[in-house]
Amino acid sequence: xxxxxxxxxxxxxxxxxxxxxxxxxxxxxxxxxxxxxxxxxxxxxxxxxxxxxxxxxxxxxxxxxxxxxxxxxxxxxxxxxxxxxxxxxxxxxxxxxxxxxxxxxxxxxxxxxxxxxxxxxxxxx
Amino acid sequence: xxxxxxxxxxxxxxxxxxxxxxxxxxxxxxxxxxxxxxxxxxxxxxxxxxxxxxxxxxxxxxxxxxxxxxxxxxxxxxxxxxxxxxxxxxxxxxxxxxxxxxxxxx
Numbered sequence: 001x002x003x004x005x006x007x008x009x010x011x012x013x014x015x016x017x018x019x020x021x022x023x024x025x026x027x028x029x030x031x032x033x034x035x036x037x038x039x040x041x042x043x044x045x046x047x048x049x050x051x052x053x054x055x056x057x058x059x060x061x062x063x064x065x066x067x068x069x070x071x072x073x074x075x076x077x078x079x080x081x082x083x084x085x086x087x088x089x090x091x092x093x094x095x096x097x098x099x100x101x102x103x104x105x106x107x108x109x110x111x112x113x114x115x116x117x118x119x120x121x122x123x124x125x
Numbered sequence: 126x127x128x129x130x131x132x133x134x135x136x137x138x139x140x141x142x143x144x145x146x147x148x149x150x151x152x153x154x155x156x157x158x159x160x161x162x163x164x165x166x167x168x169x170x171x172x173x174x175x176x177x178x179x180x181x182x183x184x185x186x187x188x189x190x191x192x193x194x195x196x197x198x199x200x201x202x203x204x205x206x207x208x209x210x211x212x213x214x215x216x217x218x219x220x221x222x223x224x225x226x227x228x229x230x231x
Contacts, residue, residue, distance in 0.1 A: 054160040
């Protein structure tokens with residue numbers, strides 16, 4: 001009897017191809033953005049209330065620790081945006097084959113990195 | 126909500142939110158934002174309608190997405206139902222909260 005056959009899926013032993021990683025990250029960033037919803041609504045509420053609360057909201061989003069979360073959330077948002085755009089294009093039969101799918105995966109990662117760097121530079125300096 | 130309608134709604138909400146986010150980023154990078162600009166913007170009917178539709182899109186989009194993730198990774202039925210209920214409750218609470226803010230109750 002072949003005792004080497006897997007009896008369960010060990011996610012850490014499966015090597016995903018790049019498009020698979022892009023798809024998985026799309027899910028992970030989706031869950032992260034879902035968890036960020038109440039914080040966004042809270043900020044909206046605070047900023048709309050009155051002038052003093054608007055200033056408090058400004059101070060809050062400029063606090064270094066909050067800024068760190070902002071950069072992470074922006075990266076998640078912009079990744080989800082680009083990877084989602086890629087899936088939408090695939091829905092209309094653009095880039096469905098293996099090579100284009102790999103190329104567009106790299107493009108999603110590059111666009112995310114570049115956008116996040118621009119965001120970081122604009123927010124910090 | 127199942128099958129094709131969920132699939133379509135997921136994409137329609139995605140396109141609306143994508144356009145909204147692009148416009149919001151352009152606006153934020155080209156406007157000198159202070160309280161009066163911010164407040165006046167959010168008090169205009171069109172912006173409120175746009176934000177409301179964004180909120181609705183987000184709720185539906187997050188529900189369909191989270192539902193797919195939960196069904197794929199959580200298999201015991203009771204845990205799956207519990208997770209789905211918590212997500213639904215979370216989204217509904219946030220939806221009503223946003224509604225209350227835009228209506229000026231809070």
